[in-house]
Amino acid sequence: MKLDKVVDLVVIGGGAAGFMGAIKAAEEGVISVVILEATKRTLEKVRISGGGRCNVTNACWEPTELSQNYPRGKSSLIGAFNQFATGDAVAWFEERGLPLIIEPDGRIFPKSNSSKEVIRCLLNTANRAGVSYSTKMIVKTIKFMGEKGFFLQCSDGTSFNAKKILLATGGDPRGKKLAYCLGHQVIPAAPSIFSFNLTDFYHRTCAGITVDNAYLSLKCGSKLFKEYGRILITHKGLSGPAILRLSAFAARELHETRYKALLEVNWTSATNDSIKDSLKLYRENYSSRTLIQKYPFEGIPKRLWISFLSYLGISPQTRWGGFSKSQEIGLCDLLSKNVFSINSRGPYGEEFVTAGGVCLNEVNFKSMESRIQKGLYFAGEVLDIDGVTGGFNFQHCWTSAWIAGKAIAKDLALGTGRN
Numbered sequence: 001m002k003l004d005k006v007v008d009l010v011v012i013g014g015g016a017a018g019f020m021g022a023i024k025a026a027e028e029g030v031i032s033v034v035i036l037e038a039t040k041r042t043l044e045k046v047r048i049s050g051g052g053r054c055n056v057t058n059a060c061w062e063p064t065e066l067s068q069n070y071p072r073g074k075s076s077l078i079g080a081f082n083q084f085a086t087g088d089a090v091a092w093f094e095e096r097g098l099p100l101i102i103e104p105d106g107r108i109f110p111k112s113n114s115s116k117e118v119i120r121c122l123l124n125t126a127n128r129a130g131v132s133y134s135t136k137m138i139v140k141t142i143k144f145m146g147e148k149g150f151f152l153q154c155s156d157g158t159s160f161n162a163k164k165i166l167l168a169t170g171g172d173p174r175g176k177k178l179a180y181c182l183g184h185q186v187i188p189a190a191p192s193i194f195s196f197n198l199t200d201f202y203h204r205t206c207a208g209i210t211v212d213n214a215y216l217s218l219k220c221g222s223k224l225f226k227e228y229g230r231i232l233i234t235h236k237g238l239s240g241p242a243i244l245r246l247s248a249f250a251a252r253e254l255h256e257t258r259y260k261a262l263l264e265v266n267w268t269s270a271t272n273d274s275i276k277d278s279l280k281l282y283r284e285n286y287s288s289r290t291l292i293q294k295y296p297f298e299g300i301p302k303r304l305w306i307s308f309l310s311y312l313g314i315s316p317q318t319r320w321g322g323f324s325k326s327q328e329i330g331l332c333d334l335l336s337k338n339v340f341s342i343n344s345r346g347p348y349g350e351e352f353v354t355a356g357g358v359c360l361n362e363v364n365f366k367s368m369e370s371r372i373q374k375g376l377y378f379a380g381e382v383l384d385i386d387g388v389t390g391g392f393n394f395q396h397c398w399t400s401a402w403i404a405g406k407a408i409a410k411d412l413a414l415g416t417g418r419n
Contacts, residue, residue, distance in 0.1 A: 006161045007032040009408055010152055012139050013168035013175060014042035017380025017397040019122045019131075021166045024405025026129035030412055034162075035126075035133035036154065038174060042133060043119045045170065049394070050107075054115035057089045057398070058391035059106040069392045071192070071249040073385030076360050077396065084402045089395060092402075093118075096125050105241075107391050142178055144373060164408050168379040168401060171354045175382050179358050183372040187384045189356035190255035192248045195239035195346030196263060202311050206304045207235045213299060215266035216246055218342075220253040231265070233304070236346060238263070245388045247345070251355045259345045265338045267304075268297050272336040279328045287321030294320070297335070308334055353393055357384040367407035368400050377404040 011022045014037030026033045060066045063081035067074040098121040099111040110117045138155040152160040169175020176186045218225040232240030278296040286294050370376040379401035387393045
């Protein structure tokens with residue numbers, strides 16, 4: 001048995017939230033801060049996110065608007081974002097030597113386009129602040145010891161006496177088990193942010209094609225979810241920003257129905273009547289041209305247009321003058337309300353994001369301290385909070401951890417480190 005180590009703060013989890021919370025606490029005056037990471041490498045999710053680029057945050061600056069990108073937790077986050085939002089995160093990193101760039105779609109990346117620079121920034125800042133961190137340190141048990149704070153036992157026999165604990169284990173079930181053992185309700189995990197695999201998907205030949213401005217309606221059980229934006233055709237179904245956002249907001253319901261649902265796609269963003277008028281206009285004005293030579297929907301690539309015609313048994317060489325009324329009705333219906341059956345979820349759009357975690361009404365979002373166990377704090381995805389793709393999950397990590405670190409430092413400075 002190794003000797004106990006007495007510290008002010010133990011941070012469980014060496015990811016984005018864990019490092020931000022530890023750094024903030026140390027910079028605010030907490031003397032001894034230790035990060036314990038269960039795996040062999042810290043900041044692993046930062047390293048692999050965004051295809052190795054790391055989507056640090058999103059250029060959504062206003063707190064209320066920012067909160068709308070979180071299917072679970074948006075009401076709790078409004079106040080939190082008023083303490084530390086996108087602009088604060090950008091300033092925090094740039095002040096510590098990491099220049100950032102904003103892409104046209106609002107995603108914010110390191111200027112170097114390398115997640116290694118984000119990791120380097122966090123590690124260097126932690127080192128300057130005096131934060132220590134260890135890997136392969138699995139916390140097996142935590143016991144509240146009254147005035148002595150917390151006793152932590154690790155799998156290798158190392159133990160700690162800590163005045164405060166910050167639980168920042170992301171989606172790792174071990175972290176949620178620790179929260180449960182300390183009296184917290186934990187909402188079961190469910191995958192969030194994924195593509196859809198569709199039954200009898202006849203657009204497989206169009207894999208790789210994107211369509212902007214599509215309208216989506218998802219019927220899942222008794223609930224209806226709607227989304228608008230860009231979609232991507234895959235070999236098995238649909239993906240792209242609008243699909244990933246839709247999957248995030250319907251994640252819990254889709255999980256409950258075992259990913260069986262109906263998806264309706266309007267490929268043109270126009271109404272049924274408007275599509276009908278366009279087809280009628282082309283039949284009248286371009287009667288000598290073929291359907292493949294000239295068609296009215298600029299947002300639909302030619303290969304996809306051919307796929308629609310093929311599905312309806314219409315030759316692309318048909319002239320508009322010979323385009324029948326029944327064909328017009330069929331094509332109009334297909335373009336405006338194309339219904340597919342979802343049979344399973346596809347690959348993640350952003351790795352390891354899940355719905356579920358520590359119940360939010362058991363956490364004080366002004367400080368991120370537990371309402372159940374004084375001296376215990378939370379940050380990041382261990383909470384029942386998840387955002388859509390685009391940097392929002394990292395923003396929640398920065399925000400909740402920054403608030404927790406500041407609150408921990410203030411509490412210790414007031415002499416309440418021992419409960």
